[in-house]
Amino acid sequence: MKTFYITTAIDYVNGSPHLGHAYEKVLTDVIARFRRLMGDNVYFLTGVDEHGQKVQQTAKKRGIPPQQFCDEVSEEFRAVCKKLNISNDDFIRTTEERHKKVVCQILQQLFDKGEIYKAEYKGFYSTRQEQFLQDKDRNPDGRWPEIFGEVTEITESNYFFKLASYQDWLIEFLKKNENFVFPRYRQKQVLEFLSEPLNDLCISRPKDRLEWGITLPFDDNFVTYVWFDALVNYYSAVIDKPGLWPADFHVIGKDILVPPHAVYWPIMLKACGLEAPKSLLAHGWWSINGTKMSKSTGNFVEPIAFADQYGVDALRYFLIREMSVGQDSDFSLQQFLIRYNSELANNLGNLVNRTLNMTNRFSAGVVPAAEVSEEPEQALKALWEKTRDEVIPLCEGFQFHIALERTFAFITATNAYIETRAPWKLGKSAEAKDQALLKTSLATMAEALRLGVALLPAVMPETTVKINGVLGYTAGAVWKDELIWGSRLTGSKVAATAILFPRPQTEPKAG
Numbered sequence: 353m354k355t356f357y358i359t360t361a362i363d364y365v366n367g368s369p370h371l372g373h374a375y376e377k378v379l380t381d382v383i384a385r386f387r388r389l390m391g392d393n394v395y396f397l398t399g400v401d402e403h404g405q406k407v408q409q410t411a412k413k414r415g416i417p418p419q420q421f422c423d424e425v426s427e428e429f430r431a432v433c434k435k436l437n438i439s440n441d442d443f444i445r446t447t448e449e450r451h452k453k454v455v456c457q458i459l460q461q462l463f464d465k466g467e468i469y470k471a472e473y474k475g476f477y478s479t480r481q482e483q484f485l486q487d488k489d490r491n492p493d494g495r496w497p498e499i500f501g502e503v504t505e506i507t508e509s510n511y512f513f514k515l516a517s518y519q520d521w522l523i524e525f526l527k528k529n530e531n532f533v534f535p536r537y538r539q540k541q542v543l544e545f546l547s548e549p550l551n552d553l554c555i556s557r558p559k560d561r562l563e564w565g566i567t568l569p570f571d572d573n574f575v576t577y578v579w580f581d582a583l584v585n586y587y588s589a590v591i592d593k594p595g596l597w598p599a600d601f602h603v604i605g606k607d608i609l610v611p612p613h614a615v616y617w618p619i620m621l622k623a624c625g626l627e628a629p630k631s632l633l634a635h636g637w638w639s640i641n642g643t644k645m646s647k648s649t650g651n652f653v654e655p656i657a658f659a660d661q662y663g664v665d666a667l668r669y670f671l672i673r674e675m676s677v678g679q680d681s682d683f684s685l686q687q688f689l690i691r692y693n694s695e696l697a698n699n700l701g702n703l704v705n706r707t708l709n710m711t712n713r714f715s716a717g718v719v720p721a722a723e724v725s726e727e728p729e730q731a732l733k734a735l736w737e738k739t740r741d742e743v744i745p746l747c748e749g750f751q752f753h754i755a756l757e758r759t760f761a762f763i764t765a766t767n768a769y770i771e772t773r774a775p776w777k778l779g780k781s782a783e784a785k786d787q788a789l790l791k792t793s794l795a796t797m798a799e800a801l802r803l804g805v806a807l808l809p810a811v812m813p814e815t816t817v818k819i820n821g822v823l824g825y826t827a828g829a830v831w832k833d834e835l836i837w838g839s840r841l842t843g844s845k846v847a848a849t850a851i852l853f854p855r856p857q858t859e860p861k862a863g
């Protein structure tokens with residue numbers, strides 16, 4: 353079986369993990385978990401990007417050696433993965449020997465082949481972005497855009513990678529691989545970028561300007577440009593694992609699609625005689641309360657603290673339910689609490705509690721067998737089949753927010769079914785027909801709950817296990833078999849109560 357190899361971007365360690373980092377990990381994890389449910393063998397890589405000017409500068413400000421600084425902040429990123437239940441198989445750091453070794457091998461190979469050459473460069477340089485600028489990067493008024501920070505004119509010798517000579521190849525490649533970038537419209541942006549002539553890529557920085565990097569194997573006066581180093585992580589992490597390359601999926605933010613992932617990376621691989629990744633997914637950006645997140649203004653969400661307060665699965669659910677993959681979204685506590693209360697606590701949580709309560713009250717805690725099937729049961733079963741048949745293709749197309757909406761519509765319908773059958777009334781009647789309906793309604797709500805929850809493990813792994821647990825159920829190994837309406841719960845002993853979405857969540861008062 354071919355392994356599905358999926359990665360996240362590796363995060364800069366010059367700051368602590370924030371909501372954007374958390375989202376990317378959760379999204380990638382949802383895809384990884386979904387593929388595993390579908391029967392794929394999955395290999396999932398994440399990690400941190402530790403070299404470069406920003407890290408060097410931040411370490412200096414903190415007054416500690418860069419390696420020590422990286423060791424500390426990397427642990428914070430690792431802790432976020434653990435807290436958010438990210439099912440990654442590996443966590444790579446670009447300061448690890450296994451990575452540096454491969455970067456050097458690639459550099460030496462390209463240098464020996466004549467793909468890297470030395471030249472004098474004179475021009476403008478942005479320290480903040482660690483990149484050389486061209487006139488076309490200027491604002492219409494001639495000034496440099498703010499994102500570049502301080503821009504200085506410099507003359508220096510550097511090493512260049514012959515990017516330009518692969519431009520035609522890349523254009524052909526993109527035309528042949530129409531689904532290389534998701535969402536598709538972003539592939540057009542890549543082609544637009546390629547409608548202008550490419551420049552060769554400066555892949556070195558003189559050590560007198562930047563020390564914190566991988567020394568070029570063929571000239572120890574220079575370190576490697578941080579992007580040339582970072583991109584290689586996807587390959588260096590699996591070089592000794594046969595059958596994983598090419599990667600199936602790089603999940604990244606929209607800001608790092610063009611040029612690093614969609615231009616530099618496929619060309620670097622091509623020049624090394626390696627295959628390009630199968631596809632790139634560029635997700636959107638989160639703002640918080642309508643503005644850019646920023647630690648200094650307090651407009652910041654600490655993923656671990658947030659998950660501690662509101663629950664890991666509630667955070668995962670919100671991130672996936674709220675954002676349409678590829679588009680931007682806004683995070684606010686108010687919107688989070690609306691979904692928490694109405695969708696998680698009052699809809700799903702309520703269904704679990706009712707099912708447990710009524711099974712305990714009317715059937716000694718044991719799920720009975722259904723005895724009849726009338727219109728309400730048939731309608732719910734038909735809705736289940738429709739929901740399941742829609743949700744799988746939605747997930748295959750990364751429309752997880754709609755998949756969740758459909759799943760929760762089914763949960764709502766199950767709660768409505770309970771209202772229709774009103775087991776609390778049936779329970780007061782001694783008539784055989786009412787007793788048969790009572791058993792049927794208990795069996796039906798339990799089965800519908802089991803099925804609804806069977807669509808949730810990719811997004812809410814812990815909640816799924818908990819709910820199955822209180823239903824006295826352990827899901828089988830073949831996911832698709834779990835999605836068939838039946839009588840798997842007959843005879844199960846349910847728990848007395850369940851605490852799923854605890855603490856009354858009230859909306860914050862203004863002011």
Ligand code: MSP
Pocket residue numbers: 360361362363364365371372373375376401582583584585603604605606607608636637638639645
């Ligand atoms: N180190 C580079 C990536 C190298 S990949 C070989 C980098 N790091 S980053 O820390 O700045 O960003 C890491 C990821 O987080 C990127 O995919 C980026 O798009 C994503 N996000 C950063 N801020 C974000 C939001 N506000 N919202 C959503 N994702 C965001 O770039």
